[in-house]
Amino acid sequence: xxxxxxxQAAQLLGVSSETVRRWADGGKLGMAREGSGKRTxxxxxxxxxxxxxxxxxxxxxxxxxxxxVRNSFVxxxxxxxxxxxxxxxxxxxxxxxxxxxxxxxxxxxLALEVGVTVxxxxxxxxxxxxxx
Numbered sequence: 316x317x318x319x320x321x322x323q324a325a326q327l328l329g330v331s332s333e334t335v336r337r338w339a340d341g342g343k344l345g346m347a348r349e350g351s352g353k354r355t356x357x358x359x360x361x362x363x364x365x366x367x368x369x370x371x372x373x374x375x376x377x378x379x380x381x382x383x384v385r386n387s388f389v390x391x392x393x394x395x396x397x398x399x400x401x402x403x404x405x406x407x408x409x410x411x412x413x414x415x416x417x418x419x420x421x422x423x424x425l426a427l428e429v430g431v432t433v434x435x436x437x438x439x440x441x442x443x444x445x446x447x
Contacts, residue, residue, distance in 0.1 A: 317358040317430055318347075324356050324442055327391050327432065329367060329409025338364075350435025357393070365407035366393040388413060388435045402427075404444060406435045415442040 324344075325332045338344040339354070344364050346354045390408030402422040406413045413435045425446045427433070436443045 316428075317432070319356040319361055319432075321346075321354055321356070323432075324361055326360070327389065327408070328368065339355060362391050362393045362407070362430045365391050366405075366412070369407045369410055369412045388437070390433060390435060392427055392429055392431045392433055395422060395429060400425055404433075406433055406444070408435065411435075413442055415444055417444065 319327070319333050321335050321339075328335065335344065337358075339346045339356075342389060344356065344376060345360050346356050349355055355426040371409065385433045388406065388408035388411060389409070390406040392414065393406040393407045393412075394403075394406060397419050400419055402417050402419050404415045404422065404427055406415070415435065421427075421444075425433075425444065427444070427446070434447065435446045
């Protein structure tokens with residue numbers, strides 16, 4: 316399972332590193348320390364937090380409301396539902412939740428799982444997911 320630095324988590328959540336530190340210090344977001352003492356966030360825990368925040372449980376401050384939307388969304392996978400042929404992948408990018416239907420083969424090839432960082436690219440009615 317991937318883990319994220321404070322800066323990486325801040326970028327995925329669309330907030331400052333200081334905000335992530337405050338959330339961690341306030342008990343809203345769990346962190347651990349690596350052997351070197353560096354603070355990290357478990358990918359699955361970050362995915363849960365991102366999904367809750369996107370659902371309004373951790374509201375986005377009003378002064379952070381985006382004024383425009385780009386066609387590429389860097390985010391974290393919050394859910395993957397797979398059947399025999401198709402899969403549904405949910406991505407939380409800041410306050411934006413994106414859902415994409417892809418093949419099961421694509422999920423396997425990209426090693427998509429909860430907690431992985433991806434980029435969702437939106438063109439017309441399609442969403443393409445790239446793993447950095």
